[in-house]
Amino acid sequence: MIERLAIVGVGLLGGSVAKAVRARGAAREIVGVGRDLARLRPAVSDGAVDGVTTDLAEGVAGADLVVLGATVLANDALLPAVWAAVPAGACITDVGSTKRSIVREAERLTAERGDVHFVGSHPMAGGEKSGYGVARADLFERATVVVTPTKHRVDSAVDRVTTLWRTLGARVVVWDAEVHDRSVAAISHLPHVVAWALMDAVQRYEPAALDIVAGGFKDTTRIAASDPAVWREILLANRDEVAVSLGAFREALADLERLIAVADPAALESYLARVKTLREAVR
């Protein structure tokens, strides 16, 4: 049981943690911390949190578990103040989409104060909409959460964070921050970049064609409507790995384009069949 859970940034992910923890009775007290009291109010009204504050130190004081739910750069920036304000033995996690930067910052802070533990989290859940208004108690059910310890890994802290996500219905994998950032470049950041470029290309090439789009186009570009402020930070925080994944994508695209250009039906069909098999193997 969590005694006092502080959630800093009560948007889609932070708000869903609050609702899910509340729905399962997994914490005695839940406090929401944010910059704008008016935007925190809905979480009080619907009972997801017990109280809200704009004072970070007050919000996390006495918390045995803190979840940073702001954007990746904001989480990095908030971490030192949270670290200084929590009681000894407290555990801090986050829900950011990149992990190397916050894990390094936590390692630096551990050298200064070793009785606070950080274990990163990235719930592979959400959607192109953001804000508390779309938060849901069931958001993490059957989702995968990647948990990233620091080099000062403390097993009990990893267990606490792993238990939190399992309690909310998620499957947990524990990965190094480097492996995480490389993997999400491949299966999340690259698909976003491709979806934005695809939407932009149609607008440049043949905008009137948007009048006849069907499900395939809509599915492929759905994530092109993702939050620009959130994604600006993710892409810049992970830009080295995004660049490498884009290199792999350009190579794959050039190979496929060559198969179309040389008009070899058998080779083309065999490429498409191989990729179909890969896609069908995705859970």
Added chain:
Amino acid sequence: MIERLAIVGVGLLGGSVAKAVRARGAAREIVGVGRDLARLRPAVSDGAVDGVTTDLAEGVAGADLVVLGATVLANDALLPAVWAAVPAGACITDVGSTKRSIVREAERLTAERGDVHFVGSHPMAGGEKSGYGVARADLFERATVVVTPTKHRVDSAVDRVTTLWRTLGARVVVWDAEVHDRSVAAISHLPHVVAWALMDAVQRYEPAALDIVAGGFKDTTRIAASDPAVWREILLANRDEVAVSLGAFREALADLERLIAVADPAALESYLARVKTLREAVR
């Protein structure tokens, strides 16, 4: 009312036409034509068609409306035999994903025999699964169908084909075959190529990352599981326009990659916000 509707190729699209026409009582008789009697049998068993045959001339004899539901190259190849076998005044359409080639073939055949009318159709409906097993009577409801007349355009024939699709619940736009092929390169063929290359890139770059994929990746790559035999033909039939659309895509991708590389947060956010607005404007 259609007197005798012949559907040549009773797969996802041809089968859905049969089921939808039957459900609405829009034809007195529906005949299914295919190469394999065993594969045609389910359409007889469930009452979607009145009879089936593997003899093309017998199947289309006496038909006032013929729908070609095979793949694009097969439809092109079948057209002369259908043209020769139908009665005077008959109207032929198809459901293929590219239109220049079959429209040109129909124009050639019109010069030989002018009492048969061809109007192309491309229903923007379907999915990554194919075959009669996934055919549905409601497939065309609220879908868009692009109808492409020949240069010998006969208004009454355009009306008959337009009426067929409207009867099945679709919205119809009438476009030149050239405009159609350029537009579907942009909003259908390009997204497919991008989805295949994306799936292939992840497999090359970081296949272990496929263990943590979420909804965004699945949506973006869903069409990478499309039928290789069908798509081989579509990509080759439209490869000039696919190449042009890929050029536009590469430019858009390079621009976005540059914004990430120079790490200008404001310019990047403004690009993402512009594309989000484009995507949200898609019906």
